[in-house]
Amino acid sequence: MSDIRPPLPPFTAETAAQKVRAAEDVWNSRDPARVALAYTPQSVWRNRHEFIQGRTEIEAFLIRKWEQEHEYRLIKELWAYTHARLAVRFAYEWHTAEGQWFRSYGNENWDFDSQGLMQARHASINDVPIEESQRLFHWDRSAPRPAEHPGLSALGL
Incomplete structure (x- = not known):
């Protein structure tokens, strides 16, 4: 697989929004190996309290994450x-093995190399328990978020 991930810097409003949607789609695949390929081999992350470096650690982190976060669905917004560099806000919904639902809110700062691979990701995330009836992210788990599904701003988040 190519180590070039368009759209490439320098970003415009249009290409920045495309980059964010591409990231949302790949994260919603919940495929740790596929997600890790969007980052440089030496990419540095801060995710909550964890500091992660490189694709191998990113993939291991995502495997752990999605073993705990069932029915994960994510929406990102530029x-x-x-x-x-891109600043992104996001929210995702998921539940524990015991059935407790959460909506996780966060902000990310992304830095890209000239090939369009992310070389740094800094994420701050807060989890809010919700009832299943409060879920707002509804689409087939096997596909990306449909174009007609509202984004964060349209949902008032």
Whole structure:
């Protein structure tokens, strides 16, 4: 698989939004190996309290994550962009093995290399328990979020 991930910097409003949607789609695949390929081999992450470096650690982290976060569905939204950096806000819904639902809210700062691979990701995330009846993210788990499904702003999140 190619180590070039368009759209490439420098970003415009349009290409930045495309990059965010592509990231949302790959994360919603819940395929740790596929997700890890969007990052440089030496990518550095801060995710909550964890500091992660490189694709191998990213993949291991995602395996652990999705073993605990059942029926994960994510929506990302572009907040701001510069030449090679994006600020993104997101929310995702999931439940524990015991059936407790959560909506996790967060912000990410992304930094890309010239090939369009993410070389740094800094994420701050908060989890809010919700009732199953409060879920807002409804689409077939085997597919990306449909174009007609509302985004975060349209949902008032």
